[in-house]
Amino acid sequence: xxxxxxxxxxxxxxxxxxxxxxxxxxxxxxxxxxxxxxxxxxxxxxxxxxxxxxxxxxxxxxxxxxxxxxxxxxxxxxxxxxxxxxxxxxxxxxxxxxxxxxxxxxxxxxxxxxxxxxxxxxxxxxxxxxxxxxxxxxxxxxxxxxxxxxxxxx
Numbered sequence: 001x002x003x004x005x006x007x008x009x010x011x012x013x014x015x016x017x018x019x020x021x022x023x024x025x026x027x028x029x030x031x032x033x034x035x036x037x038x039x040x041x042x043x044x045x046x047x048x049x050x051x052x053x054x055x056x057x058x059x060x061x062x063x064x065x066x067x068x069x070x071x072x073x074x075x076x077x078x079x080x081x082x083x084x085x086x087x088x089x090x091x092x093x094x095x096x097x098x099x100x101x102x103x104x105x106x107x108x109x110x111x112x113x114x115x116x117x118x119x120x121x122x123x124x125x126x127x128x129x130x131x132x133x134x135x136x137x138x139x140x141x142x143x144x145x146x147x148x149x150x151x152x153x154x
Contacts, residue, residue: 010134017128018137022144025124030148051150059146068139071102071122072129080130095126121145 036042079094099122106115125138132138 010132011136014128014132014134014137014140017132018140021124021128021137021141026141026144026148030152033152051147055150056147059150060143063146064139064143067102068125068135068142071098071105072125072135072138075101076126076129091126091130095123095130098126099123 076094076098079097080091083090083093099119102122102125103116103119106118109115121142125142128137128141129135
């Protein structure tokens with residue numbers, strides 16, 4: 001289980017990386033999106049109607065946990081083992097491939113540029129998985145990004 005990021009030490013380390021990713025990636029992105037909509041005169045709403053305890057639980061249990069277990073837990077772990085077996089010690093290739101497959105899966109569900117754009121948070125989540133050694137940080141970031149998207153009505 002530790003190989004897939006379920007070690008207890010990874011949870012502590014993951015918390016620090018999650019906090020940094022929120023401050024350095026998620027908050028600036030949300031502010032940029034709000035600014036873009038305001039400057040472009042495009043209607044958007046900061047709404048709490050899409051955010052409820054039920055929707056937060058749904059996002060976590062039905063969307064985030066299964067996606068993170070598959071993409072960052074299984075797929076990125078297997079790609080990391082594959083690349084190490086071929087002498088590639090860098091985690092860049094597994095992170096990029098996993099993010100690309102993550103984006104492709106989202107595009108197959110609904111073809112749009114916004115769905116393809118999940119490639120970039122996929123890179124962040126892959127980096128968090130690699131850096132923390134666990135999946136708590138990537139799952140936390142994924143969950144907060146999804147909730148942020150609901151809040152911004154994107």
